[in-house]
Every structure is written in C-alpha cells, then in structure tokens.
Amino acid sequence: MTTELQFFMSESKKKIEAKLPELIDSLLAPESLKKSMIYSLEAGGKRIRPVLLLSVLKGFNQPVEKGLEMACAIEMIHTYSLIHDDLPAMDDDDVRRGKPTNHKVFGEAQAILAGDALLTYSYQLVSTISEEPSKVVSLMTELSRAAGAEGMVGGQVSDMEGENKDLSVEELEQIHHHKTGDLMVVSLVAGAILAGASERDQANLRHFGRELGLLFQIKDDILDIEGDAETIGKPVGSDAGNNKGTYPSILGMDGAKQRLEHHLALALSSLKEVDMDQSLLIELTKYVAYRNH
Numbered sequence: 001m002t003t004e005l006q007f008f009m010s011e012s013k014k015k016i017e018a019k020l021p022e023l024i025d026s027l028l029a030p031e032s033l034k035k036s037m038i039y040s041l042e043a044g045g046k047r048i049r050p051v052l053l054l055s056v057l058k059g060f061n062q063p064v065e066k067g068l069e070m071a072c073a074i075e076m077i078h079t080y081s082l083i084h085d086d087l088p089a090m091d092d093d094d095v096r097r098g099k100p101t102n103h104k105v106f107g108e109a110q111a112i113l114a115g116d117a118l119l120t121y122s123y124q125l126v127s128t129i130s131e132e133p134s135k136v137v138s139l140m141t142e143l144s145r146a147a148g149a150e151g152m153v154g155g156q157v158s159d160m161e162g163e164n165k166d167l168s169v170e171e172l173e174q175i176h177h178h179k180t181g182d183l184m185v186v187s188l189v190a191g192a193i194l195a196g197a198s199e200r201d202q203a204n205l206r207h208f209g210r211e212l213g214l215l216f217q218i219k220d221d222i223l224d225i226e227g228d229a230e231t232i233g234k235p236v237g238s239d240a241g242n243n244k245g246t247y248p249s250i251l252g253m254d255g256a257k258q259r260l261e262h263h264l265a266l267a268l269s270s271l272k273e274v275d276m277d278q279s280l281l282i283e284l285t286k287y288v289a290y291r292n293h
C-alpha cells in the first residue's frame with residue numbers, strides 16, 4: 001500500500017469512527033438498542049465503502065467532510081447486513097470483526113432490531129444530507145435500489161438459494177454483483193453525486209464499482225481458504241461449511257487467482273474513463289485485490 005493511500009485510509013477511518021457513535025448517541029432511543037448498534041459499528045472493519053466514497057470526493061477536488069454523513073449511512077447499512085448475515089437463520093457465525101457476533105452478545109431479538117434500526121436510520125440521515133432536494137432524491141433512490149430487493153437483499157436471497165448447488169461462474173457473479181457489488185457501486189456513485197459530477201462520470205464509476213465488487217468478493221473467497229482467522233477477524237472455512245459456491249470451489253484456487261487478475265485489469269481499465277484524479281482509487285483497487293484481511 002502506498003503511503004498516500006495508507007494516510008488517506010487512516011485519516012478517513014478516524015473521521016468515520018468518530019462520527020458513527022456520535023450519530024447513534026444523538027438518537028432518542030432505548031439505551032440497550034443504542035448499545036447494540038454501537039457495538040457492531042465499533043467492532044472495527046476495513047471501512048472500504050466509506051473510504052471509496054471519500055476517495056471519490058477527493059478525486060473530484062471536494063472536501064471529504066461533504067461525504068461523512070453519507071459514508072456513515074452506507075457503513076450502517078453494511079453493518080446491519082453483517083449483523084443479520086451472522087444470525088442463526090443465515091450463516092450462524094459466532095465471530096465477526098474479531099469479536100463475538102451481535103446476537104451472541106445481545107441475543108437474537110435485539111440483534112435483529114439493531115440491524116433494522118441501523119438500516120432505517122441510514123435513510124433518516126440521507127433525508128437531510130443536502131440542501132439540494134434533487135441530490136437527496138438521487139441519493140435516496142440509489143441507496144434504496146442498492147440495499148433492497150433489487151440489490152443486496154436480493155443478492156443475499158440468491159446466495160442462500162445457491163447453497164448446495166453447482167453454480168456456474170456467471171451465476172456466481174450475478175449473485176455477487178448484488179450481494180456485494182451494489183453497495184460498493186452506491187458508495188462511488190454517492191460520492192460523485194455529492195461532488196456534482198457529470199452523468200457520464202457517474203456511469204463510468206458505476207461500471208468500475210461492478211468490477212471492484214467482484215474483485216472484492218474473489219479475494220474474500222480466497223481469504224476464506226488461505227487467510228488467517230485472527231487477521232481477517234472471522235472464521236476461515238465458513239463458505240465450505242455452508243456449502244456455498246465460491247470462486248475457488250468452481251474454478252480451483254489457481255483459477256480463482258487468474259479470475260482475480262482478470263477483474264483487476266478490467267477494474268483498472270474502466271477507471272481510466274472517469275474524468276477525475278484517479279490515483280487513490282487505483283491504489284485502493286490494488287489493495288482490495290492483494291489485501292490479507
């Protein structure tokens with residue numbers, strides 16, 4: 001990782017991690033609910049989606065402060081999805097981000113409700129995010145499409161339905177476009193909307209985000225086999241345990257690594273089309289491909 005990216009990531013993380021608990025604290029809500037929401041938000045995580053959003057603003061020469069609340073809203077949706085994904089009804093995982101999962105600490109009912117509250121609060125935040133009503137409407141539309149039935153929730157359902165089945169790579173990538181990719185895409189597009197970027201740049205960033213989502217997921221699948229549980233903060237081997245189709249299970253480990261290089265090249269070439277300073281996004285893309293956590 002270059003020092004420029006290292007510095008930008010750590011500064012962005014600091015800002016996001018200061019803002020998230022502040023936003024939850026300001027809610028007039030039961031303390032136990034706020035505690036369980038903050039628990040998962042503060043459990044760590046790479047904060048890739050917020051960093052993507054802030055990188056886009058920086059690339060368009062805009063202050064990152066413009067995107068902090070939107071970045072927190074997206075991180076809240078991501079965190080809700082992980083809380084629910086870990087529930088016994090879904091992946092039934094005990095460890096997330098190196099700590100016991102939300103339902104292990106607060107019980108299933110509170111974990112479901114903490115996820116619901118994070119999802120709902122993210123829209124409450126977006127509703128007052130800009131003084132320009134057209135930007136609020138665009139952000140709401142993008143976020144709800146990416147998070148809902150047409151996006152992440154739909155992808156999660158297809159993922160569950162794909163368990164114990166022989167998926168083709170095309171079917172697998174369709175699942176990942178929605179389960180993982182759509183939230184990455186909306187992070188980039190939201191940054192572009194807030195920066196006032198052109199429709200053309202928004203479309204090019206969307207294209208890049210789709211490739212980045214696949215790249216991210218291939219690496220996640222590889223780390224589930226080759227990673228170190230302590231470093232990645234979650235158990236290894238859980239995909240095989242849940243009989244999930246993954247890149248290595250379909251293509252073998254060498255094939256999965258070739259596919260990673262293929263999507264890395266596509267992601268980097270689609271980025272060239274965006275009329276902005278791309279340096280941070282180029283480095284972030286390489287980080288996503290070669291990270292060890």
Ligand SMILES: CC(C)=CCC/C(C)=C/COP(=O)(O)OP(=O)(O)O
Binds near residue numbers: 085152179238
């Ligand atoms: C609506 C919901 C619940 C969406 C969940 C979306 C999601 C990306 C889950 C994690 O995927 P994973 O199970 O492949 O990753 P991990 O290994 O981190 O659990």
Ligand SMILES: C=C(C)CCOP(=O)(O)OP(=O)(O)O
Binds near residue numbers: 045217
């Ligand atoms: C999309 C997937 C594979 C779920 C995990 O996402 P991240 O790997 O971004 O999780 P955190 O760093 O936020 O914990």
